Amino acid sequence: MKPPYLIGIAIVSAAIGVTSYQLGIQNQPKPLATKIATVLNPPRLMAESLLVQHDGTPFSNATMRDKWTLMFFGFTYCPDICPTTMQSLMNSVSKVEQAGIENVQVVFVSVDPERDTPERLREYLSHFNEDFIGVTGHLADIEEFTRSIGVVFAHHSPDETGYYAVDHSAVILVINEKGEMRGLFSAPYNWEDIADDLINIHG
Amino acid sequence: MSKTNSKQQLTSLLFSLLFACTSYAQQSINVSEAWVRIPPPGMQMMAGYGTFTNLTGNTIELVDAQSVSFESVGFHISEVVDGISSMRKLDSIILQPDEPAVFEPGSRHLMIYTLKYDTQPEGVQIDFIDKLGATHSVEFRFLKSAPE
Numbered sequence: 012m013k014p015p016y017l018i019g020i021a022i023v024s025a026a027i028g029v030t031s032y033q034l035g036i037q038n039q040p041k042p043l044a045t046k047i048a049t050v051l052n053p054p055r056l057m058a059e060s061l062l063v064q065h066d067g068t069p070f071s072n073a074t075m076r077d078k079w080t081l082m083f084f085g086f087t088y089c090p091d092i093c094p095t096t097m098q099s100l101m102n103s104v105s106k107v108e109q110a111g112i113e114n115v116q117v118v119f120v121s122v123d124p125e126r127d128t129p130e131r132l133r134e135y136l137s138h139f140n141e142d143f144i145g146v147t148g149h150l151a152d153i154e155e156f157t158r159s160i161g162v163v164f165a166h167h168s169p170d171e172t173g174y175y176a177v178d179h180s181a182v183i184l185v186i187n188e189k190g191e192m193r194g195l196f197s198a199p200y201n202w203e204d205i206a207d208d209l210i211n212i213h214g
Numbered sequence: 215m216s217k218t219n220s221k222q223q224l225t226s227l228l229f230s231l232l233f234a235c236t237s238y239a240q241q242s243i244n245v246s247e248a249w250v251r252i253p254p255p256g257m258q259m260m261a262g263y264g265t266f267t268n269l270t271g272n273t274i275e276l277v278d279a280q281s282v283s284f285e286s287v288g289f290h291i292s293e294v295v296d297g298i299s300s301m302r303k304l305d306s307i308i309l310q311p312d313e314p315a316v317f318e319p320g321s322r323h324l325m326i327y328t329l330k331y332d333t334q335p336e337g338v339q340i341d342f343i344d345k346l347g348a349t350h351s352v353e354f355r356f357l358k359s360a361p362e
């Protein structure tokens with residue numbers, strides 16, 4: 012059922028991505044105590060990309076400067092996992108804000124640029140939170156960006172209605188005020204733990 | 215005038231008989247907290263959830279789902295395997311007696327395509343067809359997120 016090349020990519024990314032995270036953690040004396048988050052010590056600089064935000068402006072590390080970013084990967088034609096995660100992030104952000112942390116933002120990176128135009132992303136995200144940022148671009152640029160951070164995805168072939176699903180890493184990245192990857196949440200996660208860990212990591 | 219009235223009475227009697235038959239058929243399955251996620255604007259696909267309970271003493275296998283309100287309804291499951299989330303079709307749902315089958319976000323769900331109306335109603339009926347050909351009708355509410 013699963014496309015074989017996806018498994019290949021997943022294994023490679025597990026080897027280069029997750030292992031390097033874990034090595035990073037082992038090299039450090041004392042990791043932060045979190046409920047579910049994996050914390051990266053030291054934080055990892057995010058690669059620049061050629062992607063665009065839903066308002067048409069370039070997406071770069073400057074988008075993430077001075078903010079704490081929760082970054083999720085998905086596609087708007089996903090009826091279950093993606094809206095569920097966006098709903099969770101909406102709740103997490105409001106809990107974090109109630110704790111007095113105002114500079115948290117959510118970035119949704121599309122892994123389906125053919126259907127997810129900037130306009131489509133704007134419409135989709137406004138359903139959850141007007142401040143959520145959608146990011147899309149050329150497929151090759153999305154692949155390059157996701158590969159650089161160990162995130163994978165693969166498109167299925169269309170069904171009889173023309174609909175196709177996209178398999179993708181179920182990961183939420185935590186990016187700090189300097190635009191560095193500070194941690195990540197691997198599924199399964201719930202909004203309360205995400206909020207509590209983010210408050211903790213934010214410090 | 216009275217002719218019209220008796221005609222109306224007859225029609226309503228027929229309707230209630232029909233309704234009685236439908237609800238009789240419904241009794242073999244109960245779905246609690248049945249809801250359909252309100253899709254974001256412009257989105258034509260959505261997921262439905264609920265807890266299915268088989269009220270009979272026999273196994274019920276649901277092989278199809280349909281609704282006059284939607285273009286199509288099917289059974290799906292989302293899974294996260296090795297950190298990758300994916301979704302696939304399920305051919306049928308087996309309901310064992312006294313063993314509730316949970317459809318919830320991030321797991322089993324009804325995969326629903328295209329509401330046929332311009333305005334979203336408060337609720338919709340979805341009909342489930344079992345292997346023996348019996349229909350089980352369930353009312354679903356439209357909600358933005360899971361009921362508390």
Ligand SMILES: [Cu+2]
Binds near residue numbers: 091301323324
């Ligand atoms: Cu589905």
